Amino acid sequence: MRARGPDGEIAYQCRWLVGADGAGSSVRSIIYPGLEPTPVFRALRTVHRVIDNSLDPAHVHFWPDPIGLLAWAHAWDDRLALGILRQEGEGISELHDRFIDSLEREHGVRLAPPDESADGRVLIGPAITNRYMPGCGRVLLTGEAAGFINPPLEGISTAISTGAKAGEAVARAHNVGVEPLKLYRELLAKEARACTDKWNPTRLLFGSPHEADLRAGFKALSQDAQHAVGGDLMRHMKTLKPYGWTRRSLWLGLIRFLTGRYPSGSWL
Numbered sequence: 001m002r003a004r005g006p007d008g009e010i011a012y013q014c015r016w017l018v019g020a021d022g023a024g025s026s027v028r029s030i031i032y033p034g035l036e037p038t039p040v041f042r043a044l045r046t047v048h049r050v051i052d053n054s055l056d057p058a059h060v061h062f063w064p065d066p067i068g069l070l071a072w073a074h075a076w077d078d079r080l081a082l083g084i085l086r087q088e089g090e091g092i093s094e095l096h097d098r099f100i101d102s103l104e105r106e107h108g109v110r111l112a113p114p115d116e117s118a119d120g121r122v123l124i125g126p127a128i129t130n131r132y133m134p135g136c137g138r139v140l141l142t143g144e145a146a147g148f149i150n151p152p153l154e155g156i157s158t159a160i161s162t163g164a165k166a167g168e169a170v171a172r173a174h175n176v177g178v179e180p181l182k183l184y185r186e187l188l189a190k191e192a193r194a195c196t197d198k199w200n201p202t203r204l205l206f207g208s209p210h211e212a213d214l215r216a217g218f219k220a221l222s223q224d225a226q227h228a229v230g231g232d233l234m235r236h237m238k239t240l241k242p243y244g245w246t247r248r249s250l251w252l253g254l255i256r257f258l259t260g261r262y263p264s265g266s267w268l
C-alpha cells in the first residue's frame, strides 16, 4: 500500500487497511472499481459578522433551489454562518454571492465580508439512498469515504464514530481471528440506519430522527408558515429528482415505516 505525504510517497505493508480519505477517497476508487459514486457535490460555507439580521438565531434556516441544491444559514455565536450545496462544476462562488444578495433582498440580512470560508467535496448520495460503502476484503472505509454524512452536511460526528468502529472491528477481529469487515458491518448497521433516517422524508414526517423535535416545531407554526414549509419540502424533493433519488428515498422510507428497518442488500 502506498500513501502520499508531505515528503512524497511511502510504501506500507499491512494486514488490514482503514481508508479514511474523505469524499474523494482514492482507497474507495481502488476497492470499488467502476463504482465511483456520482454525482459529486461541493459545499461552500462562510461565516460573517452581522450588520442586520431578521432571521431567528434560534433556528437553522434552509432554502431549496433555485439558490443552490440546498442553502442554509444559522447563527454562529454573534455571527452568521451561510452554506450552499451544489453539484460540482456549477459555479458555487457565484451562487453563494446570489444567496447573500437574496438574503438581503428578501430578509433584510446585511453582512460584513466573510471572515471564515471553507469549501470542499461532499458525498450525499450514499446516505440518501442507503448505499454505503463499508469496504471490501481486508480494506475498511470510514467517514465520508464510506458515504456517511448527516444533514446539514455534518460529517464530523459520523467520521469520528465510524472511525472508532473500524478500529474496534480490526482490534476485536485480530483477537478472535475473524474478518474485520463482517464485524465492522455489524457495528455500522445502527449508525447507517440513523444516518439515512436523517435524510429520509418519511422519517422526518413520521419519525423523530433529529435531536430537534421537527414535528413539534412544525405544529407550532402558523398555517401559512406550515404551507410555506410544505412547499419548500416538495421543492427540495424535486431537486433530488434529476439524480433518481426521489423515488428510492420514498420507497426506502415506506419500507422503514412498515418494517422498522431499511431493506437488506442496500450495503454494497
Ligand SMILES: Cc1cc2nc3c(=O)[nH]c(=O)nc-3n(C[C@H](O)[C@H](O)[C@H](O)COP(=O)(O)OP(=O)(O)OC[C@H]3O[C@@H](n4cnc5c(N)ncnc54)[C@H](O)[C@@H]3O)c2cc1C
Pocket: 003, 004, 005, 020, 021, 022, 023, 025, 026, 042, 043, 044, 045, 118, 119, 120, 121, 122, 142, 143, 144, 145, 148, 149, 153, 154, 155, 156, 157, 159
Ligand atoms: C464547506 C464544508 C463545511 C462543512 N461543515 C461541517 C460542519 O460544520 N460540521 C460537520 O460536522 N461537518 C462539516 N462538513 C463535513 C465534514 O467536513 C466531513 O464530512 C468530514 O470532515 C469527513 O471526515 P473524513 O475523516 O471522512 O474525511 P476528511 O475530513 O475529508 O479527511 C480525509 C483526509 O484524508 C486526506 N487524504 C485524502 N487522500 C489522501 C492520500 N492519498 N494520502 C494522504 N492523505 C489523504 C485528506 O487530505 C484529508 O485530510 C463540512 C464540509 C464542507 C465541504
